Amino acid sequence: MIRDHFRVLVVNLSSGKGQIVQLDGRNSEAGGSGLAALIFNKYGLPEQPWNDSRQPVIFAIGPLTGYFPLMSKTVCSFKSPYHNQYTESHAGGRSALSLCFANLDALVITGKAERLCCVSVSSRSIEIKDVSFMKGMDVDESGKILRGMSKGSGHRTILRIGPAGENGSAMANINVDTYRHFGRLGGGAALGAKNCKAILIHGDAVFSAPANKEYSKLFAKVYQQVTATDMMRKYHNLGTPENLQGLNDIQSLPWRNLQATSDSAIDTINGERFATDNLLRNSACSGCPVGCIHVGYVREMFDANHRYTFKQVAYDYETIFSLGTMLGVTTTRSVLNILDSIEKNGLDAMSGGVALAWATEASEKGLIAEKETIVKLSFGDADAYQQATEMLGNGVNDFYRLLGQGSLKAAKEYGGEDFACVLGQEMAGYATGEVFFAAQSLGFRHSHLDSGAYSYDQKHSKQDINGAVNFLISDEASRAFMTSMVACLFARGVYKNELLADCLHSVGYSELAAGINPLGVHIQKFRWQTRIATGFAPEAITIPKRFYTIKTWKGSIDSNYLKSLKSEYGKAIMNLAGA
Known part of the structure; x- marks a missing residue:
């Protein structure tokens, strides 16, 4: 091979x-x-x-x-x-x-x-x-x-x-x-x-593992690190839903279309509550011994004869944020029911949930009539959201078809651009501050995993534009190499460069092993050049006003800092790509 x-x-x-x-x-x-x-x-x-x-x-x-x-x-x-x-x-x-x-x-x-x-x-x-x-x-x-x-x-x-x-x-x-x-x-x-x-x-072919002792010993070492240490254990236990309580405690968890960043109702929908009330089993991707997939269940009575059906659906932090806190839905059963509808219709849960949160606030402000939404959307109304996800997935009318193209596109038609929670695409669930907002708005995938910006925000209260931009650029380069391996990014704490080099060398890729840092920068640059060739321009991406109005553990968002940070990060991306 x-x-x-x-x-x-x-x-x-x-x-x-x-x-x-x-x-x-x-x-x-x-x-x-x-x-x-x-x-x-x-x-x-x-x-x-x-x-x-x-x-x-x-x-x-x-x-x-x-x-x-x-x-x-x-x-x-x-x-x-x-x-x-x-x-x-x-x-x-x-x-x-x-x-x-x-x-x-x-x-x-x-x-x-x-x-x-x-x-x-x-x-x-x-x-x-x-x-x-x-x-x-x-x-x-x-x-x-x-x-x-x-x-x-x-x-x-x-x-x-x-x-x-x-x-x-x-x-x-x-x-x-x-x-x-x-x-x-x-x-x-x-x-x-x-x-x-x-x-x-x-996958019907076979191939032999390397016969050298170096590979066997290294495999055992890596396996030990990902299964018998605390480094990866959290992903198996409560999993990413563990983050809900912590982010809520530091006023960094979006609630009701980011109209709040903390709510006492977190006790009814945090990771422990899901694990206690709804966790059926853990599952894993092939080639992963950790088992971070948390499969929840809901028992529903479907007829008058008291017959029940069981729904099984995998949940994580992002789905609980987007279909729970962002929609003001505060029971685990309701979140899983909405998620089940999202899954069946083939919708991205984060995008769908955040879009419906915008639609709910727009409805409450009178910008959208019930003839468009068909059901009355209200924060906390899980039954209405379950129906709305079905209509969003099927594009049943002009409104839902337009909303399916993105919250900002719908907002340009109906109004409400100021409170569309879009950072390049519908936001991920981290209202941690300026660095994350700038990073997700301009990140390569508009993903919270493009960099560790959400973590940087939590560790740095001092405003430092150069320090933040340098971190974003260098952190993305290391992740670009990881996603070229292609490793689960949950394992980035295990697969440091030295270990990656050992792994590559043990299976015969010595030249790759010798050049991890420059290769990461090269791939990062190459990806940006490819995207820029298709139309990426940082100045064309705006951060809606809602992100400038919230409070986190550091206090109110500093508008000037966020604008400057986004501008400098955009320049750094274009400079990196040679554009």
Whole structure:
């Protein structure tokens, strides 16, 4: 499996044919994020719209996939329907190992099928199946059918979209093996534009682990660190929902469309309450021994004969924020019911929840009438939100179709731009302060994981523009290398550069091992150059007024500091890219 080139399968849905392509660049682009940018530069059309049938949807893994614990993610890259620019989304499940055992470094989908289709690939075959009968099916229904159509499980992954993806919603995700997602910036719509309902990847090949003792000892060392120490234990226990209480305590948790940053009702919806009342089991991505996926359950009576149905849905910090505190919903059962609807319709939970929070405040202010929302939206009304997510996913009228393109686009039509909680895309759940707001608004994926800005805010009360910008740029470079491996970013505390170098060397990638820092900077620069070529301009991204009006543990947001920080960070990005 060790090779100095990338082995890429390109499937053209227009012609119904596939081709194995070998690409150079292993020692410069590494894999994952770097490889995805390399492929987009070869097959992408920077000046054409996101839904041009020739645009690629790319799935890429890294050189350590399959060899070490938590090297379990896949990078999905595409031109986004949200902002019409190049972007990435990351997910786990079985996707990475399936690609690895299909003897591929990347899978690329181009073209557009005449009818709704399912693409099935393995190490030896490609099949494109007509699944027109699945049109409009939700993620649960299609998943049951696709599992029946495919052989076994093991190293088989099922990627699928729901109604939101078919409808072209910029909030549509790609569901990965039920509990994971390529979530943000509209990957589901990118597949939907190709008439692709699902992708099945069968990892049916085998490869031998390195025979040297160095590898065996190193694997045991890494496994020990991620399973027997406190370094990763928190992700298995309460998981990321543990952060709800802490952020609420320091006035950094968004409530009711960020009209507040703390609320005493946190006791009814924090991580401990979910674990006590709703946790069914833990699950894990393939290749991960930690088990950070927390699967919750809700028991619902569905008829007068007292018969019950059980819903199982994976929750985490982000979904509890977006469908709980952001909507003023304060019971665990209600959050899981809304999340179940979001999941079935194939919507990104953060984007959908934050958009509905804006719609609720706009309704309360009289900017949107009930004829648009169909149901009356009120903070805390979980039943209404459950219905609204269904309508948002299906785009039932002009209002919901527009809202599905983003809160700011809806606000330009109806008003309410000042309180749209958008930082490049609908915000993540960290109202920690100026550094995070600037970082997410301009970050490569507009993600809270582009950098550790939310942590920086909590550790630094002093205003230091140069220090903050230098941190954001350097931190992103190290993460760019991690996402080129492709490691779960939860493991960034384990996989320091020295350990990464040892891992790469042990499996035969000595040149990569010797150049981690410069390679991280190179990949970071290369990704930005790719995105800038598709239209990224920092000055075109605004931070709505709502973010200037809140209070955190440091006090009121300093408007001048936030504006200056965003401006200098934008300049630093453009300078890095040589633009």
